[in-house]
Amino acid sequence: MAPGTTPWARSGPCRRAVLAGGLTLPLAACAGPLTAQNEGENDPGLALSARAAQDSSALLARYDATAAAHPQLVAQLSPLRAQVFQHIKAFTVPGAPSPSVFVSASAPAVARQVPADQGQALAALAATEQRLADARTAALQEAPPGLACLLASVAAAGACHVLLLQDSA
């Protein structure tokens, strides 16, 4: 794969804006295009990214199974599920096998794991989010810079999901 086509490389600098309206910060935009820094790092980055996409796909399957078992939770889970879907897209390496294959293959097994009690189902989903956020936080230590940034952001989003799921449990 040519440099510049990795999903995290497309994002450019992690952060390119400064505080608007006067709470001005020094602009410490990330250094240059990620592609240049990623040269020679593509292999571990690609493997990590593919794994992250697969993990998010498994998480999405959990959301779907939980919503299927507890239809009254659909409205509450939908915004979080939508974010997980965005994470899959962000991690997905162009040309790699679609993570949805993984999801459909494992969906029945996932459905059997959803507790019948609604509160327990939310708690189980929160626990899954927490484990994944912890794993990503550990994995980002070995990741190329741009992917580390993306993993940290998605891990933070996962921690926020845990908070929101626990608040509603």
Next chain:
Amino acid sequence: MTSPPTASAPGSALAAAQAALAAEYAALYGYGVVGARVGAGRRSDARAAYDAHRAQRDALTRTIHGLHADPVAAAPAYALPFPVPDQAAAVRLAAYLEDRIAGTYADLVRTARGDLRRDAAAALRDAALRAVRWRGSGTAFPGLIERAP
């Protein structure tokens, strides 16, 4: 013999740490405003956030000293990004401050290695969590402004 860095090269972990420190100073100023306007019901949240940012400021100051550089100082004054006349605006400002802080820590994750990267990821997560508490909802990519919807 190497001389200590007197300026932080753009894109370096030091530059990102300095930017995060400057953002923490701005957040401390901003939370002063939040605390004054947010109302009794959420004042303890503002106080807890203020304390957390003060701890982060101190940690970053130590980090930058450890990188043999002089930490940036607080600005003499800050302009608010929008008027904060009432409680609702104070909550918006708090969430705004956390979003911006998350952005600076995302930069630090990207540029740093080892313990500094790990700590930056934790700070990014904590800022995202505080933003959710203020706002009641989260975003898919905390700290990554270019991925914001």
